[in-house]
Amino acid sequence: MKLFLDSADAKEIREYADCGLVDGVTTNPSLAAKTGRDYVELLEEIAGFLPAGSVSAEVLATDFDGMMTQGRRFGKIGKNIAVKVPLTMDGLKACRKLRDEGLDVNVTLCFSAVQAMMAAKAGATFISPFIGRVDDIGEDGMGLVRDIRAIYDNYGFTTQILAASIRSVSHVRESALAGADVATLPVSIFKSLLNHPLTDKGLAAFLADAKKAGVEIRGT
Secondary structure, three states, X not given: OEEEEEOOOHHHHHHHHOXXXXXXXXXXXXXXXXXXXXXXXXXXXHHHHOOOOEEEEEOOOOOHHHHHHHHHHHHOOOOOEEEEEEOOHHHHHHHHHHHHOOOEEEEEEEOOHHXXXXXXXXXXXXXXXXXXXXXXXXXXXXXXXXXXXXXXHHHOOOOEEEEEOOOOHHHHHHHHHHOOOEEEEOHHHHHHOOOOHHHHHHHHHHHHHHHHHOOOOOOO
16 A cells, blocks of 8 residues: 655655655645645645655645646646545546546545545546544444445446545554555654554563673674
């Protein structure tokens, strides 16, 4: 499963991208506003140091013409940009048109498997089911991912399932087990993926044993 960072902090993204574990970024104007930077300039910087990764750039427009204008502007930034559009009729119309023009598209704000099917029929590169928000209304976010996976597999849709609104490490594990192609994570959760108390305990024991035995590793 690919791992994306859900962030607009260029310094933070670069730090973790350098480790080779980050496959892309999802961002939006709200996240960018928290940095105090121009949204397009920020996208250009992030796309520049993630040339092999996908960078989802969300439009602000809600009408077809506006989404097309903004999507084409984002597309000029680089081939690794995926234009993020809402799951509305105008959004899906823009999705089809942008895909016909060779741009990747991330259809966001998905809350049902039928919505995901419609996005796939419109040619979406990614579909973003919001797991945490589905859980918030008493429904099953992971069940949604499993349902989308089943539908896509039944009909050979190539749209990638991008699990969004991730709230915990357990969400990441369950998304992988449910067959999501991608999970987009806040940096705090990304950092937690490597944590386990037994890892820390085992490392401490190894180091203590080495010190007790006087083991050294000398350079050449």
